[in-house]
Amino acid sequence: MSGDILLDAKGVSKRFGGLKALSDVSVTQRRGELIGMIGPNGSGKSTFVNVVTGALRRDTGEIRLDGLDLGALPQHKMARAGIARTFQAVRIFETLTVRDNVLNGLLGHAVSTTEGEERMAAALARVGLKVDPDASASGLGLYDRRRLEFATRLVARPKLIMLDEPVGGLNPEEIRAMIALIQSLRQEFGIFIIEHTMKVITSLADRVVVLVNGNKLMDDTPQAVLKDKAVIETYLGTGHA
Ligand SMILES: Nc1ncnc2c1ncn2[C@@H]1O[C@H](COP(=O)(O)OP(=O)(O)OP(=O)(O)O)[C@@H](O)[C@H]1O
Numbered sequence: 320m321s322g323d324i325l326l327d328a329k330g331v332s333k334r335f336g337g338l339k340a341l342s343d344v345s346v347t348q349r350r351g352e353l354i355g356m357i358g359p360n361g362s363g364k365s366t367f368v369n370v371v372t373g374a375l376r377r378d379t380g381e382i383r384l385d386g387l388d389l390g391a392l393p394q395h396k397m398a399r400a401g402i403a404r405t406f407q408a409v410r411i412f413e414t415l416t417v418r419d420n421v422l423n424g425l426l427g428h429a430v431s432t433t434e435g436e437e438r439m440a441a442a443l444a445r446v447g448l449k450v451d452p453d454a455s456a457s458g459l460g461l462y463d464r465r466r467l468e469f470a471t472r473l474v475a476r477p478k479l480i481m482l483d484e485p486v487g488g489l490n491p492e493e494i495r496a497m498i499a500l501i502q503s504l505r506q507e508f509g510i511f512i513i514e515h516t517m518k519v520i521t522s523l524a525d526r527v528v529v530l531v532n533g534n535k536l537m538d539d540t541p542q543a544v545l546k547d548k549a550v551i552e553t554y555l556g557t558g559h560a
């Protein structure tokens with residue numbers, strides 16, 4: 320029984336040689352809650368997502384998604400279990416068409432060709448990507464690439480999608496559009512966002528987890544986090560407050 324807890328990560332640690340990238344980090348995400356994660360460069364944010372989604376093995380800790388022990392699953396079973404992520408540097412298949420990129424997101428899911436086509440079209444519509452599905456993904460600009468990558472995950476209908484810096488490299492107008500897009504999806508999907516752009520965090524997050532040197536420094540509302548002296552000093556610097 321998982322009740323209203325969607326993601327329950329307890330005491331997660333990960334070391335790279337002598338470097339402790341994550342030290343005993345615990346994060347609980349309730350159903351319907353959107354969590355933002357912030358922290359300086361190299362503080363362990365992407366490592367947290369890598370470990371939770373099974374891209375890296377954790378050294379210690381327990382990770383449950385909707386009650387299911389993810390630590391017990393091989394990585395290829397993660398998507399079926401309902402967890403998905405996007406990458407800080409977008410990962411799409413450049414040589415494939417937009418359609419095939421999205422259909423690729425259904426690999427391992429038992430879906431008929433007809434249903435796959437319907438879900439592919441629905442996912443593209445959902446992210447507002449109005450391009451020819453038969454066009455090559457290589458022709459897309461960065462915002463469209465980010466939306467395409469998003470569609471390749473949404474098509475599998477994950478319970479939780481972890482977005483690693485979803486507005487990285489986007490201009491202010493595109494950032495506003497991405498915020499609106501994420502806002503429109505949050506009723507349907509659990510969403511966890513790593514971001515440096517405070518506007519994304521303050522517009523979307525119900526709770527913010529602050530990582531510093533692999534340790535959880537704070538876990539509170541965006542308002543409380545942005546007022547915290549330690550956060551302002553270690554992360555935002557004086558100019559930001
Ligand atoms: N696969 C890896 N092998 C060795 N060291 C790694 C690996 N992945 C991350 N690290 C190191 O672990 C630390 C945390 O990196 P991580 O990428 O998680 O930081 P981050 O908070 O996502 O930073 P950024 O804001 O720059 O994306 C860094 O010192 C990084 O160099």
Ligand SMILES: [Mg+2]
Pocket residue numbers: 364365366407
């Ligand atoms: Mg990162």
